[in-house]
Amino acid sequence: MSRTILIEKKILEKNDIAAARIRQKLIADNTVVVNIMSGPGAGKTTLLEETVRRLAGKINVGVIEGDIATDNDARRVERAGAEWVVQINTGGACHLEAGMIERALETAPRGMQLLIIENVGNLVCPSSFDLGDDWKVVMASVTEGQDKPKKYPGMYRKSHALVLNKVDLAPYVNVSPGLFVKESLEVNPALKVFLTAATTGDGVDEWCDWLASLKKRPASV
């Protein structure tokens, strides 16, 4: 197994070098990069559609969509009015890597204030890969159940914020949003928490205000 671990380390090192180049490239325009991660079907794309609609005309937003297959999500976000969208298909890989982001950015316009990356739907692997992002967000759906933060602690620990979505479905499932948040904060007390129902718009304004307020982190952090 030691050889395998060595190779994994090399992949992560190569990833980190690409992530550093992304930071270098985006510092000129002061582009804030947000990496949104979740399991499949938490509602990332629906939240992004609503986000892009609300921020249009206020700040210049670009979006990178990550999926194993299909370009559905990029088309949805484009229709919502995003100024620049790229779909990455990983062709089987369970996460985005910095090299994929770097290639996608070759066609990016100048002057993006905010770049949102929607990662592949997977609560495990994406958290291990630095995408040159400033802020990592874990998104969850109330319907997943409040046991998930402690069952997927790595993702919750590495994130700066939690978006707990589909709170409108809480009355129909045996899940308490309050307990879900409590369990999340026990894994990572520093999480900034948003309760949303992306399909009804509840809580989306607060999330957008936070996004618009984010500052770029110093490259050394």
Add this chain to the structure above:
Amino acid sequence: MSRTILIEKKILEKNDIAAARIRQKLIADNTVVVNIMSGPGAGKTTLLEETVRRLAGKINVGVIEGDIATDNDARRVERAGAEWVVQINTGGACHLEAGMIERALETAPRGMQLLIIENVGNLVCPSSFDLGDDWKVVMASVTEGQDKPKKYPGMYRKSHALVLNKVDLAPYVNVSPGLFVKESLEVNPALKVFLTAATTGDGVDEWCDWLASLKKRPASV
């Protein structure tokens, strides 16, 4: 990258050898092995609790629970009346491997007719690892959205059956179970389909009848 691919191939070869040993071990008792996979929160454990309750006294069922962390699920299934349950914690790994199953089986009693493995909640990586299973089942929640089969085609292609769960929530989300099934069958027309609501018990009897009817596959397949 060629070196990385070589190492991946070696990991899979090692996995396949352990899977073959599991088949060899379980053939004596004619134990049918079912590997259930899904994204986080599709309802695997709730379905398993209901399954164990219904099959108790009819067939001898063992369960292996896979999670990154916690032993919640094993305790839940044990309380439901499973005769033998083992919790595997992968400690970060995003899937179960045959070697983990082989070690868990060291404490297994003789005479198990059905062994159900609940994989780590992840719609991508678990499908690549043969666990010595006879039947692979993909489980999905209606709330995930009907675009998922085509966005995670590998998992749907490798599975023999689909359990589409939480159909009771369909009225509250913009998802049609019928369309979800249609999209799934377009990816894999051979899927045996079950519509369930594990929390209300709807459809669980049909699923249990199917489980009880399953035959062991010949080791060469």
